[in-house]
Amino acid sequence: AQTVTQSQPEMSVQEAETVTLSCTYDTSENNYYLFWYKQPPSRQMILVIRQEAYKQQNATENRFSVNFQKAAKSFSLKISDSQLGDTAMYFCAFMKHEGETSGSRLTFGEGTQLTVNP
């Protein structure tokens, strides 16, 4: 079974600054995907960024980037130039890779509530 741990229940950052959210996971799988989802006050779950475990290069999406350390089973999210609209709950999630035609479930961490202050 997989577990995902987010040890920071709450974080805050000043607008325009950079913040890093931590995530660790435990798995015996070799092929998997990692995700960061954002849940704003509307409660909608929105994909922020995804990383394939077989790729050594860290994923980036505009102001969002990850630091993926496979040996350490660590997957942190860096948000640069934080904006007020980044205020949300952020969930780290794990998905097994079970083949090109399979759709495995997501296992989520506990979440980190990020507040961006003006």
Add this chain to the structure above:
Amino acid sequence: EPEVTQTPSHQVTQMGQEVILRCVPISNHLYFYWYRQILGQKVEFLVSFYNNEISEKSEIFDDQFSVERPDGSNFTLKIRSTKLEDSAMYFCASLIPPNTEAFFGQGTRLTVV
């Protein structure tokens, strides 16, 4: 842009009553999921559905729960006899391999009184 839609957005029901939560996944997607989020807690997997049958379920998904895809577009979650502890946000999601992005609906807030 295609999206997953869920109805109703909020449902209040009496303990012991049956409730059906409805979802319309993205039309060409193949895998469908229900997740649950009790207020202030993590999002938990309930069940996945593929090719008109359950492909995986969690220990939460007991005999009180069932899923159905009755007409090729809707995907429903039924709770037969609701308990107070079923109060939560229920999210539907869908996915089409090999794309690993699960698209989520906006959720149904279920309140059991």
